Each structure stands twice: as structure tokens, then as C-alpha cells.
Amino acid sequence: MATKDAPVNNPMVDPVTGEYRVIAPGHSFKSVTEEVSRIVLTSHTPLGWWFGFMVAGTVVGILTICVTWLFLKGVGIWAVTIPVAWGFAIVEFVWWIGIGHAGTLISAILLLFKQGWRNSINRFAEAMTIFAVICAAMFPVLHLGRPWLGYWLFPYPNTMNYWPQFRSPLMWDVFAVSTYGTISVVFWYIGMIPDLGTLRDRSQTKVGQFFYGLLAVGWRGSVRHWVRYETSSLLLAGLATPLVLSVHSVISLDFSVALMPGWHTTIFPPYFVAGAIYSGFAMVLTLAIPIRKFYHLEDLITIRHIDNCNKVMLATGLIVAYGYSTEVFMAWYSASHWEYFMMWNRMFGPMGWSYWTLITCNIALPQLLWSRKLRKNVGFTFLMALIINTGMYFERFVIVVTSLTRDYLPSSWGTYRATKWDYGTFFGTLGLFTFLFFLFIRFLPMIPMSELRMMLPQARVREKAEPIPEAGD
């Protein structure tokens, strides 16, 4: 789609297509390499990095305190009880893993669709996936009550002569999430090997050469290796795509297999997946916008990326809106007293405020993204990303909490009020995520250099070379 409102003499706009460029003009193989590797190889760590790292580290300290106290006292320090036995832990599990899904979408699905613009943001989107999965995977384990027995979930021969129960979606979750974490790490690392080779060769310090050398496993850029590497990347992308769709579908089955009103519905898998991508893109923008500003990467993460991410958010937001309206429609159309009451309770019950926050943040405000001007406004986009992340948190809160507080039997109704330990743990995982991200941008190449080189015009092999006798094929 042409962007006519952009000034004609703007160097960031391609004069032929009228679109914003994916990469600023005038770059060479060397300049893109330097632009990315200088962030990692500099001997002067910016003060801002130290500041952010310390703040995030402090928050990780809070997480450590919360988790230690949880181990000592048990899940009773949280607000989870009957009827709301799932509470914040499961809300946050679903929220974090959903955020991770955009990373896989960007790195895998957009690779399969040959979307070149993904190249500058895929590495840190994948990193985001891994850190989000780490945060997510903590919660079900912490919620076990006896977290030190978490390994009982895996099928292994043991003296108790006991095996897991494979007919339960909670068991499926174990395999979906562990596979997702493993494949994400592998995909991320394999994609990074050529860049680690670049860092090994450009590093000036012995320590850097040693560690990057070790991680680069002796990559030397042989074209035979590149061919296999490309096949392997394509296969991993092809595998990650059905994987990412299955992971959030399986998570939604945790809910929809149960017979709770508001949970027992077939719309859940697709609508969970769309919501996951929605929140994930919001998180990509939340991270990308400050990073490109701080590290002056406006040449590599351009308005085109921000615009495209906004379009994906708008589209997935509409799918999510369709999901919400289907829920409301089915509550009425099912003619089930319980479903009808569930929806009334969600909207106008004691926790109705959370439903309306969700609708405002996820459906109403994101409609502003229809405006091309606002989509290209960096500050507005950042604000919108934060709003959508909040909205998606409330979506999971509404699903988990409002359904559980009031089920079939009024005598078993209850309420839910999170404790300071609930808030502390959630806040702590935000810190852990940021902490890991700070380490990542300081020590690993956050933009794939080899893929940026491929996007430059001089990377193409021209059909007609200068005349030197061709000796045949």
C-alpha cells in the first residue's frame, strides 16, 4: 500500500514504490555489520544500560524474595483458594506465553511468507519469546504447591511405579510448553551462529574472541554450510509455525475441556492464538521502540516495521473482538441459564470493571490504528502497545477469575482478591524479563547481521558479469 502522506524527498521512502524502506539507503555490508556489532563489542557500556540493568536486577530481587517465601510457606500466601484456585499464577502463565508467540510468528511464519521486513526485528523477537517462556513456565510450577516435585510431570521410570495421565490437557501442556521452549532456543541459537562468527572475528578482546569463538562452533561461512543452514532454518520455521499454533490451542484446552460456564467453548483455540499474537506484537513494539531510540537504530528498525506491526495488531485485534462477540452471542444463543448468567456476571457482576477495561483496551482504543498517521507515530504506537498489553492481561484475568468466582452453585460462590505476594511475583517476572533482555542486548547481536546483508541491493548476484571468458558450467 502506497503511503502518499510521506514527503517525496524523504530518503527513507522508496521513490519507486512510495513505501517506507525496510533499511535506510546507502548502507554497505560493512556498515550494517558495524552498526550492529558495535553495540556488543564496545568497551564502554552505556550508563543508561547500567541503570536499566540495576533497576531490573532489583526487581528480580523482589521476585526472589516472593518465590522464597512461597517455597517456605506454600501457595497459601497467594489469594488462590476455593472457588478461585487458579488466580494470578495461571493468568500470568497464559499472558506470558502469549507474548512469546509473536516472536515465533515473526521469525517463522513471516519467513515462510518471505516478508523481508521481519529481518531486523526477528532476533530480538525470538529472544523475547525465550524470556517470556521462562517467565511463563515458572508459574505452573510455582502453583503446584510442592514445586520441588515438578519433575513428576514427566514420564520417567520411578520406584513409585507411577506414570503420568496422558488424557489430561494439563499433561499436554507440559509437552507443548517444553517443546516450545526447546525449539525456540534451538531456532534462536542456530540463527545466531553466523553472527557469532562475525563477532568472533571482530572482537578485539581475548575474552570476547574465546567465548564468541566457542559459541560460533567454528562457523566459517562455507557455501556448503550455508545451503544446509538455509534448509535447516526453513525447516525449523516450518516446524515452529504449527508448533506455535498448537501451543496456545493446547493452553486454551486447559480451560475449554473443563465444564465451567465461560470456559467450555470451541472458539477458544483460535481466539487464544489470535490474542497471543496480538499481545506479542504489542510487546515487540514495547521493546523495539525504546531500543531503536537508545541505540540509534532508526536506520535498521524503521517506520515501516512499526507500521507493519501496527497493522498486524489491528488485524489480530479484530479477530479477538470477533472472539469476544461470539462469546456474548453464544451465551445468549445457547439458551443455557448458566452461560447467560456467566456473561451477565462478567459484564455487570462485582468484577464487571475488569471486563470493561478489557473491552476498552483491546477493542475500542486500538481502532485508532486505522489511521495511517497514528500508525506511523512512534510515541502513540508505544502508548498503544502498553494499552494492549494491559488489555490482554485483563482478558486472561476475566476468563480465569470471573468464571471461577461464580459457578453453578450459589452456595459455593466466592471472590478473589490478590495479595501483595501475587502482585510481587507478577512484578518480579516483569523484572526478570527485562533483566534477561538487558543481558541479551549487551552480549548478543540483537539484529541478524547476515540477514541484513542479504537485504542490501549489492547482495544479489548479477546475471551479466563483466566480460571475462566463461569457461562453461
Next chain:
Amino acid sequence: MPLPEGLYGLMAEFESPTQLVRAAKAAHGAGYRRMDCYTPYPVEEAAEAIGFHRDEVSLVTLIGGLLGLAAMFGLEAWISVWAFPLNIAGRPYYSWPAFVVPAYEWTILWSGLSAAFGMLALCGLPKLYHPVFNAPNFRNGATTDKFFLCLESTDPKFEAGETRSFLEGQAPISVVEVEY
């Protein structure tokens, strides 16, 4: 194993992928077979030019995936039917639809691991030492912005003087000797 000594090959450095591909085609045409190109990003045409057309990564991945599928489905069936049969509301022990999800996940897990580590194994990596790193200009450019063609001394057609003049005829930036 005794370390080989002497000349590993002759390495020509090029400014652009187009020049590299032309030189690689010429070398292949002239009868050289033991050679390799080194580029900072994938240049498929160069692989074609030196006669490397297909890789086995897909096959390894397929085998890995099928093994993963069989392993998990077999494990689930064995556990649920023989090792630890649980009667859940009278449902059949062999309730295969419930086994699909973990089997599906393990198909992806095993094929993904096979694609990644199979690729590394087929490339002979990790291999931290390789003679090409001895070329003085290699590490400056090969992973940044330069394109290399190395004709190896084990090729029957290789003859130091003749090969050097052949490479110099391909308009390289430089031609250097690579020692073991």
C-alpha cells in the same frame, strides 16, 4: 592422527558476490572439484557453481520427526494400556485421540532438534580449527563483507603456480596461500 603439513590451498578474495560466482564457475569449468566458497551471507549461486546441489538436512529431519512421533505415541499407549492403566469414567484404555497432542509435540520436537543438530553434524561442526582461518585476510572479511574462493591442494588438478595464475585471471583483490 598426524597433523597434515604444507599447503592447504590457494585463496582468492573478491569484492562482490557476482565476481565470486563467476570465478567459481570458471574454476569448476576448468576441472577443479576440491574447492569451497566462503561468503558473509548465503549465496546460493556460488553453491550451484561449485557443484553442490542437494543437502540431506530434510531427510534427517523427516527421520527425526517420525522417530519422535513413534516414540511418544508408543510411550503413551504403553503407559495407558499396560504399564499404568487408569480407569477414567469407564473410558477405553487405548484412548488414542487424547494421545495425539503430546505425539504431535514430540514429532515437532524431534524433527526440530534433528534439523538443527543434523545440520551442524552434516557441516562437520563444531570444528573450532580450520586451515582457512590461517589465511591472513580471511577473518577480516569472510564474516563481514568479502567473498572467498579456495582451491584446495588435494585436488588432482591443483598445481601451485598454474592455479595461482588461474585465480589471478579472475580479477580478485588478492590471492594468498593457505597453510595447514
